[in-house]
Amino acid sequence: MTYLEKFKEDAYNCLHCRLCTFTWMWPEKTPALWPNGSFQPTCPSGEKYKFEAYFGGGKSWLARAVLEGRIDIKDPALVDILFACPTCGSCQQQCTLEEPEVGYHHRIMSLIEALRADCVKAGSGLPGKQKAFGIHIGKEHNPYMELHKDRLSWLPTDVKLPEKAETVYYVGCTSAYRQKELAKATVEVFQKANVDFTIMKDEWCCSSPLLRTGQWETSWVSARDVAQHNVNEVQKKGANTIVTTCSGCYRTWKKDYTEEYKDLLNANHNFNILHTTELLEQLFKSGKLQLKNNIKMRVTYHDPCHLGRHMSIYDPPRNLLKAIPSIEFIEMPRTRENAWCCGSGGGVKSGYPEWAVEISGERVKEAEQLGVEAVVSACPFCERNLTDAINKYGSKLKVYDVVELVNKAL
Amino acid sequence: MEEICKALEEIVGAENLSAAKPICEAYVTKAIMDMSSKAPAIVVRPKNVEEIQAVLKLANDMKIPVVPHSGGLSGGEATPTREDSILLDLRRMNHIVEVNTDARYMIVEPGVTSAQAWKYMQENHPDYRPGIPDGAPPSATIVGDHLDRGFHFLSTKYGPAADAVLGLEVVLPKGEVVRTGAGALPTAKWFYRWMFGPDLTGLFLGSQGTLGVVTKMAVKIFPMPKFRDVVAFGASDWKYLIEPCLEVLKTESIDLAQGGNYHLATTRRARYKWPPMPKPNVLPTVWMNFELGADSKEELESVKKRINAILKRYQSQYGEANFFEWKLDVRSIVARLTKPNRISVPYAGHKGGGLLFITWYMPWQDSGKFCETAEKLMTKHKFSPVVWLAAVDHGRQALVMPIVLFDPKSSEESKTVEALDQEMTEQFLNMGGIPYRPNFAIHAPMAMSKSVGYYNLLKTIKCAVDPNGIMHPGRLGLSAAEQKART
Numbered sequence: 001m002t003y004l005e006k007f008k009e010d011a012y013n014c015l016h017c018r019l020c021t022f023t024w025m026w027p028e029k030t031p032a033l034w035p036n037g038s039f040q041p042t043c044p045s046g047e048k049y050k051f052e053a054y055f056g057g058g059k060s061w062l063a064r065a066v067l068e069g070r071i072d073i074k075d076p077a078l079v080d081i082l083f084a085c086p087t088c089g090s091c092q093q094q095c096t097l098e099e100p101e102v103g104y105h106h107r108i109m110s111l112i113e114a115l116r117a118d119c120v121k122a123g124s125g126l127p128g129k130q131k132a133f134g135i136h137i138g139k140e141h142n143p144y145m146e147l148h149k150d151r152l153s154w155l156p157t158d159v160k161l162p163e164k165a166e167t168v169y170y171v172g173c174t175s176a177y178r179q180k181e182l183a184k185a186t187v188e189v190f191q192k193a194n195v196d197f198t199i200m201k202d203e204w205c206c207s208s209p210l211l212r213t214g215q216w217e218t219s220w221v222s223a224r225d226v227a228q229h230n231v232n233e234v235q236k237k238g239a240n241t242i243v244t245t246c247s248g249c250y251r252t253w254k255k256d257y258t259e260e261y262k263d264l265l266n267a268n269h270n271f272n273i274l275h276t277t278e279l280l281e282q283l284f285k286s287g288k289l290q291l292k293n294n295i296k297m298r299v300t301y302h303d304p305c306h307l308g309r310h311m312s313i314y315d316p317p318r319n320l321l322k323a324i325p326s327i328e329f330i331e332m333p334r335t336r337e338n339a340w341c342c343g344s345g346g347g348v349k350s351g352y353p354e355w356a357v358e359i360s361g362e363r364v365k366e367a368e369q370l371g372v373e374a375v376v377s378a379c380p381f382c383e384r385n386l387t388d389a390i391n392k393y394g395s396k397l398k399v400y401d402v403v404e405l406v407n408k409a410l
Numbered sequence: 411m412e413e414i415c416k417a418l419e420e421i422v423g424a425e426n427l428s429a430a431k432p433i434c435e436a437y438v439t440k441a442i443m444d445m446s447s448k449a450p451a452i453v454v455r456p457k458n459v460e461e462i463q464a465v466l467k468l469a470n471d472m473k474i475p476v477v478p479h480s481g482g483l484s485g486g487e488a489t490p491t492r493e494d495s496i497l498l499d500l501r502r503m504n505h506i507v508e509v510n511t512d513a514r515y516m517i518v519e520p521g522v523t524s525a526q527a528w529k530y531m532q533e534n535h536p537d538y539r540p541g542i543p544d545g546a547p548p549s550a551t552i553v554g555d556h557l558d559r560g561f562h563f564l565s566t567k568y569g570p571a572a573d574a575v576l577g578l579e580v581v582l583p584k585g586e587v588v589r590t591g592a593g594a595l596p597t598a599k600w601f602y603r604w605m606f607g608p609d610l611t612g613l614f615l616g617s618q619g620t621l622g623v624v625t626k627m628a629v630k631i632f633p634m635p636k637f638r639d640v641v642a643f644g645a646s647d648w649k650y651l652i653e654p655c656l657e658v659l660k661t662e663s664i665d666l667a668q669g670g671n672y673h674l675a676t677t678r679r680a681r682y683k684w685p686p687m688p689k690p691n692v693l694p695t696v697w698m699n700f701e702l703g704a705d706s707k708e709e710l711e712s713v714k715k716r717i718n719a720i721l722k723r724y725q726s727q728y729g730e731a732n733f734f735e736w737k738l739d740v741r742s743i744v745a746r747l748t749k750p751n752r753i754s755v756p757y758a759g760h761k762g763g764g765l766l767f768i769t770w771y772m773p774w775q776d777s778g779k780f781c782e783t784a785e786k787l788m789t790k791h792k793f794s795p796v797v798w799l800a801a802v803d804h805g806r807q808a809l810v811m812p813i814v815l816f817d818p819k820s821s822e823e824s825k826t827v828e829a830l831d832q833e834m835t836e837q838f839l840n841m842g843g844i845p846y847r848p849n850f851a852i853h854a855p856m857a858m859s860k861s862v863g864y865y866n867l868l869k870t871i872k873c874a875v876d877p878n879g880i881m882h883p884g885r886l887g888l889s890a891a892e893q894k895a896r897t
Binding site: 008009012013014015016017018019021022024026027033034038039050051052053058059061062065070071075077078081096097099102103104106 | 426428430431432433435436437438439441442449453455481482483485499501502523525526528529532547548549679680681748752755756758759762763764765817818819
């Protein structure tokens with residue numbers, strides 16, 4: 001049985017109406033006046049490669065063709081179509097036929113990931129460095145070609161953390177190896193807010209890069225082993241809550257371990273999973289976090305796909321930004337459910353690095369048009385790719401994570 | 411194949427051409443208007459008229475079928491009937507060429523979507539609005555809807571979308587470019603559908619891509635009223651709805667009149683499971699919405715008063731249980747008046763992604779009988795009897811659209827859809843109906859077999875314009891074999 005067969009219903013639930021190809025933001029005041037973010041491009045893959053196959057609907061009909069035996073899973077053109085997609089979930093978001101609340105699904109992301117896994121199983125797929133990072137996760141437990149022993153090298157030596165605590169700060173590979181300032185800021189904020197937390201000494205990659213790129217069960221790495229290791233490590237800490245700054249880790253811990261890939265990973269758990277913005281918002285609302293320092297800055301917010309569309313967390317980061325004294329907060333035209341992807345997810349950053357920055361460049365341009373000084377996000381992977389685009393295109397924008405600004409305001 | 415691809419690559423560039431099977435398969439749609447969709451052999455994405463000319467010259471020389479495809483919202487109708495075809499994906503040609511608010515038209519390329527046109531008008535000419543399809547996703551193109559004689563949200567007032575076309579630019583199968591209407595004269599604006607002689611604009615409307623590739627179209631734009639509202643009637647049976655509605659329509663004051671039966675209201679989303687729930691008392695068995703627009707509150711109230719007077723008169727004749735005003739809540743009114751909308755799409759969720767519109771034209775007075783017949787046939791074939799009814803050109807015509815909701819995973823059910831379509835077509839043709847967008851396998855051959863003189867003329871025209879039969883062969887019963895038999 002192929003992985004795709006599990007999602008046969010979803011494949012056939014596409015009418016092919018092309019609603020997945022653009023944003024939909026309802027008029028706010030009168031029926032005639034549509035906001036600027038409406039009817040805008042929404043699919044990075046389709047906008048880049050243009051053929052119908054690269055849009056969500058096209059991919060759904062390709063899934064049908066694979067199920068009906070009209071396309072070989074190893075067809076190189078199919079492989080490229082499937083992997084050249086940041087799985088941002090915008091196509092699924094725009095689809096009016098997706099009704100999870102009544103059990104009716106058109107899970108385009110699941111279709112893509114299952115097809116990718118079938119490709120990998122058949123010995124194809126994995127463009128660019130995707131297989132290399134998969135192998136590295138198997139050996140050194142991170143996709144960045146770094147050594148596992150250096151995972152906590154960012155942690156200041158004067159920070160003493162308890163062996164056991166109520167909360168585990170799950171740092172994630174990107175913060176541990178690339179966006180180290182974010183990891184440091186997170187620890188500082190937690191300490192200032194008196195959060196009872198600790199960090200796992202033997203934290204492994206959450207497995208998100210493996211799940212997203214179809215490296216589910218391979219000869220070089222097992223997503224199940226990776227996930228189970230992490231769950232066991234958290235249990236050793238006696239924690240009941242896990243907090244992540246990375247939106248990808250957040251989705252993986254909260255949704256993939258317990259729902260989407262529950263059977264595959266066998267790493268179900270009962271931990272309370274929070275994104276840092278959720279925890280900080282709770283602390284702010286309860287008065288335990290005093291945002292008192294002025295930050296005179298005009299900023300906008302970029303919704304990470306894995307936090308927004310994939311997990312429906314939109315308000316906590318915004319509420320925190322709005323609570324910081326003197327910050328002027330402006331929304332981008334394509335925002336919340338309709339946010340344009342930063343381009344780094346779904347294996348695109350490693351498989352198609354130049355295109356990943358191109359996608360991000362479009363987001364940077366959108367932010368620049370607002371006349372803001374900074375674009376703020378809530379994911380180190382977004383932060384990294386937005387920074388790459390700013391550097392490549394010579395933008396004067398600054399990039400922050402919400403946690404970094406909260407830390408400045410404390 | 412390699413030779414053809416190489417030649418096409420020289421025309422459009424390698425990045426705008428693909429013969430890869432997955433790229434071609436992704437255009438298939440076995441739904442919406444036709445279920446007999448085939449994947450093309452090659453997809454080409456031209457950027458301008460010159461490239462289309464070159465592609466058609468090549469295809470004509472090599473006798474390769476060509477299928478124009480703008481937004482693809484006609485579903486299977488916008489895809490080949492044969493697997494050896496070139497599909498022209500026209501979405502790169504998406505410019506709004508001109509808007510003239512005095513002569514009240516806009517000229518668009520084939521890739522301009524309803525959403526794009528609406529937004530453009532909102533931002534640049536807010537007093538006017540384009541005629542966009544009602545209910546269809548705004549990914550539908552202006553050219554596709556008008557060319558296919560679509561129903562737009564002002565069709566009750568101004569007729570089918572095709573009636574709003576003022577001129578075309580078309581690349582003919584041998585590569586010549588022609589313009590129709592006033593635009594045929596290089597010095598004239600595109601203000602008038604007619605040139606000297608017959609209506610050559612009309613020749614291409616409804617031709618389903620069998621005569622050439624439309625590269626520009628001038629369409630009327632319409633004033634945006636300052637005040638709008640919806641009045642709805644409910645009835646216990648079609649027979650109580652048709653006559654009063656006709657009287658309202660004869661006032662020629664209605665922007666859009668459309669309605670349907672209980673099943674139309676309840677199968678909209680997947681939460682209404684098959685079989686459909688019994689009708690709750692709060693919903694009428696059948697109903698009709700009248701969308702109204704006016705420049706002042708007084709004018710709007712005056713129209714509503716006139717409609718209500720007609721309603722009251724019929725109510726006293728039929729009884730309050732059989733005919734009544736259906737008070738819509740504000741949310742429903744806003745949903746109806748919001749344009750563009752995407753109301754038609756969620757129906758596909760009812761039974762697993764399958765949806766086929768089988769739409770027919772008839773005189774308004776006969777529409778009730780068509781609706782009843784459709785309900786009976788759909789029930790007989792075990793489909794939810796979902797029927798939509800709309801008035802065109804102030805009720806001179808009606809559109810009856812049975813919406814067949816099926817499970818595409820079941821090949822048996824797909825065959826049943828075809829059996830239903832076959833039986834309905836036989837009956838509707840005998841009842842004097844005209845297929846709205848005749849599909850390839852059933853409507854076109856059956857309708858043409860009953861209209862021999864018309865069909866022969868159509869074939870003669872096709873042979874003259876497209877002697878090698880390269881344009882969308884099979885559509886309208888115009889296959890190459892039939893053409894060959896004729897010549």
